[in-house]
Amino acid sequence: MAGADGDDSLYPIAVLIDELRNEDVQLRLNSIKKLSTIALALGVERTRTELLPFLTDTIYDEDEVLLALAEQLGNFTMLVGGPEYVHCLLPPLESLATVEETVVRDKAVESLRKISQEHSPVDLEVHFEPLVKRLASGDWFTSRTSACGLFSVCYPRVSSTVKAEIRQHFRTLCSDDTPMVRRAAASKLGEFAKVLELDYVKSDIISLFTALASDEQDSVRLLAVEACVSIATLLPQEDLESLVMPTLRQAAEDKSWRVRYMVADKFSELQKAVGPEITKNDLVPAFQNLLKDCEAEVRAAAANKVKEFCENLPEDNREQIIMTHILPCVKELVSDTNQHVKSALASVIMGLSTILGKDNTIEHLLPLFLAQLKDECPEVRLNIISNLDCVNEVIGIRQLSQSLLPAIVELAEDAKWRVRLAIIEYMPLLAGQLGVEFFDEKLNTLCMAWLIDHVYAIREAATCNLMKLVEKFGAEWAQNTIVPKVLGMANDPNYLHRMTTLFCINALSEACGQDITTKQMLPVVLKMSNDQVANVRFNVAKSLQKIGPVLDSNALQTEVKPVLEKLATDTDMDVKYFAQEAISVLVLA
């Protein structure tokens, strides 16, 4: 250091600057993420005159670097000298807004939106608005798509002449030659409508909306459905019928299933936006049609919305609408030919019981639940079982138990292990709802059978399930029903089953408490330290480490310590390793 006339604090910054061009993407990325450090060291002046011009032309880089750069620049205002100079950030963001990668472009637009707020009204008109215009009239559709996202942030803060220009630009983009731009415009239509004066919404936006909703490309039309939600919320109720509903009706009956799917998918939002009167007159029949659509994807999307739609119906005649209009369609869907439709329905149908009340549930819904519990597709049955809590609140689960049990048993023995895994995960919930007696009688054997499943993931889930059951039913229940069976497996000829005993003990010791652990579990574990299979022996060491904290110090010193010391001299190196680890963790050395 002696004699150095340099400033050693510059060195790390110098490295960062050089690494902006390192061949390793990771290092470049790292440097870009610390761009604020570089800018701080350079000062506002050099950041504006040197760093930003360099970054403006860095658009050759990998997407992830560009993405990070676009994000950084959104927080750069102070580093270029505050709001007064914020417009210096526009050139690099403008070039990022034209790259082909959508995520980068979107991030650049996001940052542009952010810094637009930091522009003074004058700067907005002098610097920002011209940039929007340049992008909007760019040669390539990438820049024009980016422009679509910027209109709404500058519109509220510019003069009325500029406002008129912005509206004109947006109109032009809505009828752009390329579908990419029309899609971008359609997806920003709702947002733009929100910042427009109501008169212009009625005069401009509605005509654009109508045009986009009848675009020749269905990929554009389907985006107009989304815009429909925002536009409908902006308009007074009396205008909805004439301005929005014709288009919405048309969309619900569009020739393209993708558009109808979009209507089904956005149905709850649409319902809220148009209000109760129109819902009753228009949306109910539309919803019925979607539930009966010829395309399964549409039916599934509509089926998903059944509960939400019914919930949001006007309360005064909700029950009547559901019973006469919706339920008949739902009944048909229960025996749909497509399993995705049935399983979508099964995931929400139970929710109807709270809306319809006890009597209707028993009379009308129960047969449907029972039918779905017997469905050939396991996913349908699983979806019913996973939502049992809704019915439980209304009619009690006992009503279902007759059919529930065979369904559970069948799922528990399904050939696909993922199905078995899914039902195991619902066991603690079911046990809680059905009560301990019912559980002991019907389900306990299943839970024990899973412990010797031939798929490890199932055995693992089964151990975890036992722990949750013990947490629910208590240690005493465990001692009587589970622990003997688990410990019995310690003598199984299959070493995998013997290991399951150890895994169960690991999971159960804490829930069962010191007494059961010391008196019943520990002797079994200790005995297994003589197992022929090394995997079992080192799992004994691991188990001892795990249950050690539950045991008292006397048992640790007199029983656990000698066994671990013996295992620490085992011929197998893994056994040695885990024994030594256990000794040091339990501080027995």
Place this chain on the structure above:
Amino acid sequence: MAGVAGGNDFQWCFSQVKGAIDEDVAEADIISTVEFNYSGDLLATGDKGGRVVIFQHEQESKNRPQLRGEYNVYSTFQSHEPEFDYLKSLEIEEKINKIRWLPQQNAAHFLLSTNDKTIKLWKISERDKRAEGYNLKDEDGRLRDPFRITSLRVPVLMPMDLMVEASPRRIFANAHTYHINSISVNSDHETYLSADDLRINLWHLEITDRSFNIVDIKPANMEELTEVITAAECHPLQCNVFVYSSSKGTIRLCDMRAAALCDRHSKFFEEPEDPSSRSFFSEIISSISDVKFSHSGRYMMTRDYLSVKVWDLNMENRPVETYQVHEYLRSKLCSLYENDCIFDKFECCWNGSDSAIMTGSYNNFFRMFDRNTRRDITLEASRESSKPRATLKPRKVSTGGKRKKDEISVDSLDFNKKILHTAWHPKDNVIAVAATNNLYIFQDKIN
């Protein structure tokens, strides 16, 4: 544009030939696909070695105005490498089956290239600036003493010689069990389809880990298989319409609006077979090797072994035009079957105004048909006529017993020299013809 395929007022002349002149051709150099981009300024070829070569149209020079600009190499890159599927013990060739350009979206160009299994999206971009100046190195690359840094240097961009880079942007893999025969970009600019022998998948250009299967003709029992998909293409204007052709000589038009799975077609194009000409080879030669929509979207053209047919999309029961490509081979089918030539997959293409069509034949002959005048012409891609601006002489194959002067006998045709892939400039009369390892570029003569 009248008389493109012969006539007094119009002549094709030689412009350029690319590729080695050697007699013995390396397998890897054989061109397997040719494609102009939307403006016609770029021309891409793919070969059996997995390479893509892109040629760029140079602006015409001022001192030689009679010459249109030439196409020169713009970028060459290795698109696909040979691979091995360890699960199925299958070698995957690197051969480029198809190239499709994307509509231009910014200053860079994008294309899709595919081999039998994997589709890749490539970006071809230019760079003419280079950053200069490091803090820790001086101009000669010597390291500076880190403790003697007195000021920070921000790199400066300096102009440099133009560099063209090709970089892989996306890899669409693991969606095809059988060999991919077609890829086609949809007019919505965000999706494309890929077809193999039994299935057609729909992809989003930005999503590589998921594709939608829209057609599946695989029978539950593979022994019942009677038909395979041979080609597929999206409609140039209607984003919901695509067609696929089959080995049985039929074409199905599907509407993606109707259902998510397009297993039911909306139109079925088939010409009833003439019972009198039925033979052992009927089914093989009726198999469609290529299908192309006209630029207007009104017609489509199909190529089978002996003919090209133009169909009006509004008429399903027969083609509106049928052109014989090499009818003289009908008597030779037996030997063509023995040397496997009967399974050659000839492609076909439209000119920019849909008024003429072009397709290949054997002996390095290619054929053009003028749809207005119904005139046709046979031309040859050969080194002999490859003098600058040399006019291409029409060729004739003698079918009768007596061979006239300038005619070539059917028996002396070289079946190893076949023109399978051709491309027509989207606006001008410039054509690219792939003859084995050579790419010929011809253009109309400017008088």
